[in-house]
Amino acid sequence: MLEACAVALGAVGCGLSMVGAAGAREPVLSVGVLCEELEELQFTLGQGPGVDAAGDGVVLAPDLAAESAARRWPVFAPAAAQRGVRGLFAFPVAAGAARVGVLDVYRREPGELGAAHLSTALAFADAALVLVLDERGAVGTGLDQYRHGMLPERRAEVHQAAGMVSVQLSVEVSEALVRLRAYAYVHERRLAEVAADVVARRLRFTSNRRGMNDTASGNGMMDVPPHPDPDHPEGGA
Amino acid sequence: MSITDRRVRETFVELADTLVDDYDVLGFLDVLAHRVVELLDVDACGVVLADHHGTISLVAASSEETRLLELSQLQNAEGPCLDAFHLGRPVSVADLRTGDERWPQFAPAARDAGFLAVHALPMRLREVVVGAMNLFAVAPGGLPADSMALGQAMADVATIGILHERTLRQQGVVVGQLQAALDSRILVEQAKGVLAERMSVSVDEAFALLRSHARSTNSKLRDLAAAVVAGAITELSA
Numbered sequence: 426m427l428e429a430c431a432v433a434l435g436a437v438g439c440g441l442s443m444v445g446a447a448g449a450r451e452p453v454l455s456v457g458v459l460c461e462e463l464e465e466l467q468f469t470l471g472q473g474p475g476v477d478a479a480g481d482g483v484v485l486a487p488d489l490a491a492e493s494a495a496r497r498w499p500v501f502a503p504a505a506a507q508r509g510v511r512g513l514f515a516f517p518v519a520a521g522a523a524r525v526g527v528l529d530v531y532r533r534e535p536g537e538l539g540a541a542h543l544s545t546a547l548a549f550a551d552a553a554l555v556l557v558l559d560e561r562g563a564v565g566t567g568l569d570q571y572r573h574g575m576l577p578e579r580r581a582e583v584h585q586a587a588g589m590v591s592v593q594l595s596v597e598v599s600e601a602l603v604r605l606r607a608y609a610y611v612h613e614r615r616l617a618e619v620a621a622d623v624v625a626r627r628l629r630f631t632s633n634r635r636g637m638n639d640t641a642s643g644n645g646m647m648d649v650p651p652h653p654d655p656d657h658p659e660g661g662a
Numbered sequence: 663m664s665i666t667d668r669r670v671r672e673t674f675v676e677l678a679d680t681l682v683d684d685y686d687v688l689g690f691l692d693v694l695a696h697r698v699v700e701l702l703d704v705d706a707c708g709v710v711l712a713d714h715h716g717t718i719s720l721v722a723a724s725s726e727e728t729r730l731l732e733l734s735q736l737q738n739a740e741g742p743c744l745d746a747f748h749l750g751r752p753v754s755v756a757d758l759r760t761g762d763e764r765w766p767q768f769a770p771a772a773r774d775a776g777f778l779a780v781h782a783l784p785m786r787l788r789e790v791v792v793g794a795m796n797l798f799a800v801a802p803g804g805l806p807a808d809s810m811a812l813g814q815a816m817a818d819v820a821t822i823g824i825l826h827e828r829t830l831r832q833q834g835v836v837v838g839q840l841q842a843a844l845d846s847r848i849l850v851e852q853a854k855g856v857l858a859e860r861m862s863v864s865v866d867e868a869f870a871l872l873r874s875h876a877r878s879t880n881s882k883l884r885d886l887a888a889a890v891v892a893g894a895i896t897e898l899s900a
Contacts, residue, residue, distance in 0.1 A: 482845065483838040521848035522891040543837045544714035551715070581720065581731045581851045585865050588855020588891065598852050598891055624855070624865060 426556065427456040430549040434542050436530045437510065440464035441518070441553060443526040444479055453526075460531045463505055463513075467529075473501040475529040478515035483547075486513045488535035511535035514543075516550040518557060521584060523599035525557050558599070562607030586620035593630045604630060670812065673697045677819055686882035687843050688850065690823045691722030692873065698816050699724045702809050704797040705777070709785075709820055710734050710743055711793035713844055714837070718743060721793075721824075721847045728866055729775045733768070734796065741768035742782035743794040750791050752810060754781045757802040778802040781810075783817040787825055792840060795820060846884045853887035860896060871898040 427439040438457025442464060452464040467473035474484040477497075486494050490506040505513065512532035518525050528550045530538075538546065583605070590601035605623070608630070609616040622628035677694060691709050698707040708723040708730045720734035737743040742753040742765075755761050758778050761769035772780055779799040784791045795817040797805070805813065824843050850872070857868040872890070875898045876883045889895040 482842050485838065517845075519845070521845060521850075521852045522888060523852070540837065547714040547837070547841065580735060581847075584848050584851035585855035585858070588852040588857075589859040590855075591852075591891075592856055592859035598856075624858075 426549070426552065427454055430528070430530065430546070431456050433545050433549070434530050434538070435532065437533050438531045440475070440529040440531070441526060442468065442475060442479075442529070443557070444524050457531070459508055459510060460529075463508065463510060463531065464529065466504060467501060470501050472498050473505075474498070474513045474515040475527045478517050478527045478529075479524065482517055484515040485538065486515075487537050489513055490535065509533055512538070514538050514546060516546055518550050518553045520554060520602070521598065523587065523597070523602050525554060525599050528553055558603050558606050559610075561600075562603040562610070580617050580620065582624050583616060583620040586623035589623055590630045594632050601630075670701060673701060674819070677823070686876075686884060687824060688722060688846050688883040689876065691820060692883070694816060694820055694823070695722050695724040698795065698797065698813065701816075702797060702805065702813055704781075704805075705800045706730060706798040708734050708796040708798075709793065710737070710796060711785075711824070711840060711844055712747065712791075713840070718747070718794075719844055719847060721843055730796075730798075733772055733775055733798075736768055736771055737796075739767060740765045742780050743796050746782035746784045746794045747791050750784050750786065752781065752783050752814065754804060754810075755779060756804040759802070772798070776800055779804070781805055781813070783810075783813050785817045785821040785824075787821055792821060792825070846887075849884060849891065850887045853890040856891055857898065861898075875899075 427441060431437070431439045438455060438460025440452060440455035440460050440463070442452045452461075452468050455461040455464050463473075464475070467475050470476075474486045478484040486498075486502075488494060489498075489502045489511050494502040494506075505511075510531050510533060512530075512535055514530040514532075516528045516530070518528055528546070530546055532538075583602075586605060587598050587601040590596075590605060591598045594601065594604065596604070605619060606616060609619045612619070619628065623630075676697075677690070695707040695709055699705065706724050706729075708720050710718045711721050712718050718734060718738050720731050723730040723734075733741075734743070742755060746753040755764075755769075756779050758769050758772050758780060761772075775798075777798040777800060779802050781797040781799075783795045783797070785793040785795060795813065797813065825839050850869070853872060854865045854868040857863070857871060858865045861868070861871075863871070872883065872886060875881075876886045879886075886895070890898075
């Protein structure tokens with residue numbers, strides 16, 4: 426996906442970094458050698474557009490050799506420019522409080538990204554969100570719903586439900602989204618329907634003792650448990 | 663008609679006062695939606711924005727959150743907002759009982775929600791339509807021309823409020839600000855869920871609590887929502 430992103434945006438490379446539970450950002454994937462190095466550099470310095478995007482939203486740096494860039498990122502900007510990367514555009518992989526990572530797009534030439542490329546980049550960031558959530562939920566769904574046009578993560582009740590489930594399971598909102606998506610997948614139901622059941626209090630999530638699996642219960646709902654979730658770092662904490 | 667020049671003037675002054683540096687976009691739109699209902703003599707007002715997928719989302723509304731949310735979401739398939747969006751001009755239906763042919767899903771849903779007239783005003787930035795203002799009335803009937811004109815002026819103010827006209831030279835800034843407004847709204851939805859679950863209230867009641875707390879403490883809705891989701895604020899009193 427990152428390769429497709431780089432090609433679509435005329436970029437020299439793209440990098441995806443994840444935001445951990447403690448808010449620490451860590452590079453996980455990148456395309457292009459240069460890009461890998463610069464992702465690491467941002468991470469090491471704790472400085473750069475990608476670092477800022479984790480907290481502030483979209484950050485566009487059309488020219489890293491410009492004075493304004495050097496003022497904002499005094500070590501990173503000159504280092505990147507020296508390596509021949511002039512444009513860096515950073516997009517949060519996030520929905521509200523569910524901030525899971527940042528997508529960095531690196532370009533050799535300075536200049537604005539332009540409206541069409543911006544939209545494309547945001548669409549890739551959304552796709553990355555779905556993929557990351559489903560990766561964490563250990564289910565292989567995701568992009569089907571995405572392809573059908575309406576991104577489920579945009580629906581209000583999905584976010585309301587994520588807020589409710591985060592309290593029910595004492596987890597972060599991003600984790601609640603993971604569980605909701607995984608539940609919908611395992612039960613072959615649409616995410617929006619599952620969310621509507623949660624909001625209407627027909628469905629509750631509870632974490633079991635081992636902290637690995639979710640069970641959900643409600644009137645007449647199938648009480649089928651648990652998706653296997655062996656790699657889950659902090660399940661049901 | 664309930665439009666008085668004085669009240670209109672006061673409203674624009676109030677809105678202009680809100681547009682200081684680093685203001686709360688959602689709070690601003692919330693005031694705007696309420697004033698629209700009051701000044702145009704309609705029963706509900708929703709402000710929707712389109713994201714980069716063209717998906718329409720509600721970012722502010724005058725009342726009854728859930729009912730308006732559903733009517734807004736439905737308009738991703740069909741409805742006056744979607745039409746206003748594509749046509750770039752106002753779309754008005756004076757009697758929704760005659761609207762089934764045009765909008766087989768939206769018209770009955772709007773009637774079920776208790777509305778018989780609907781008007782959608784495009785929110786445009788130069789040639790680009792970024793969103794729409796949706797007006798709903800319980801009684802059938804069109805809006806008089808002066809009300810439509812005032813409504814469009816309010817829609818323009820909403821656009822300015824969201825996009826900070828002054829900084830609009832760069833395309834990137836616009837996209838970033840639209841994204842920020844939509845993302846703030848997602849955060850508020852999450853906070854509604856968190857609060858509803860913690861306090862055993864409905865999501866609508868949760869929003870009312872958030873809104874009145876933000877007002878009384880003079881804090882931004884977005885900041886308050888972030889604090890609620892992060893667990894820094896666990897209870898709000900009515």
